[in-house]
Amino acid sequence: MRAKKTNKSVKPYEKGAFNIFNTIGMCIIMLVTIYPMWYALINSLNSGDALTKGYSFFLPEKFTLASWKLVLGDAEIINALWITGSRTIIVTIGSTLITAMFAYGFSRQYLYGRKFFAGLGFVSMYFSGGTIATFILVNWLKLYNTYWVYIIPALFGGFYNVIIYNANFKAIPESLFESAKIDGASEFKIFFSIVLPLSKPVLAALGVFTACGVWNDYGTTLFYTQSSSLQTLANYTLKLIKSSQAVEQLAATVMQSNQSVSALVNSSMGSGETTSKTVELAAMVLTTIPVVVAYPFVQKFFTKGVMVGSVKG
Template structure:
């Protein structure tokens, strides 16, 4: 009885310690986001005094008005939305098609292709050869640079492959008896039953496309093709918000600062992907569980 009480006490102590530890981790993770959000809703000139930690001292939405009034920011946001939607759809379809081909036992040279693809997970040609390749393909200052180079990922292929290999062959055999070709089988049978893994890869690549600033920084010089993350990166890196402040006129200009506009822009660029994630989370978890079990 005494040993049982001791064990129960130790378990309770561990639970309390684990609870407190997780609270600390959550606070350290969430508070920086809360700090940016609070300061973005504070009057810009007042926020420069500091001392704002939990709630806005002088509530104001003028920084957000300045952000949405800036044509450059809104154009960059449109580019980001377009490249995220188009790039994600193209990536998922193309990678799924290649993975489906790899899952077929009759594919000639499949082991050789797998070996070549595995090498690419650990080694790359480097930035300079890649830049020269993009230049020679005519994709510099082109929207296609966001889509075509990101069409395929061997890592995502492995996730697709682990799922496709477990789909019963009877489904395909029945479809072939009915006269369906490979493309019809893929689009009407394989993809519909693979929605958990499709949603997982779509979330992976969608977040990558939304957060990608490097592609726009290296391969894009035209301002009209600049994504919002690159726009924000250049503003923060150069410590200059002249192009942002240019849109603030009249009474709004008196209540905002370059810092408050930067914070508001960070919130605007992050919010859409944060709102989308909860709707895909169940597919995200389910897809990974399926991949881990069947792999």
């Protein structure tokens, strides 16, 4: 005898309870994610005198734009913003295009030496030359302490991205490629006219990952540059944080030994509308604003691209 199929319907109160807990959980996650940004923003808009009395948690105690004017008026941070922004745009576009082009060739079954390239790619995912070997290569290529050290080594997005692109390209019907070849289309024509337009979600998703990684990168500046004119926004912010910590440690040390010198150090830390801490917070917020602003515009492509890549992969 065939077993009877039992369709258990979800009871209304069970569905309601799930929605309630789901909503509460999402609100908690959203609060934990957004509040640190809000906390840094309101304290960067707080006056130095008010901040020395204690941090604000919801709204600035004494609103002022002095710290932001100081940060945005600094030629060094404007240059760092230009270096970071231009680098992010060039690398994101170049890396996305070059990696997708490589993945398209890799997705074609008639590619000569396909298994060999696959083996090299998988090895590169788990093993690398290391920092010293990379430094020697960068120096040998005359990229050290130049703007191009930010661009050329980052133009290939890695074999992990190739795998995601490859899974998406294989899902495109082969009949489209055959029809295009019958019409006399070249491989470049097929790639730019068929493959790229049909892969916008995946391109956008991996483009967001690439842009965020490049924007927040500070290791390249740390290892491969010396000139202050080549520092990125992340390195500038890190320098501000370290400077602020050094001043605070100096003040704490001097305070224990000499009160008159301690008063002088405390005054040098900043009083009135700005302090080293308010400037530091303003720089931190400035670093995160572009990513926060840009993400909502690509969110729909990002979500769809991740889903497509995971299902097809």
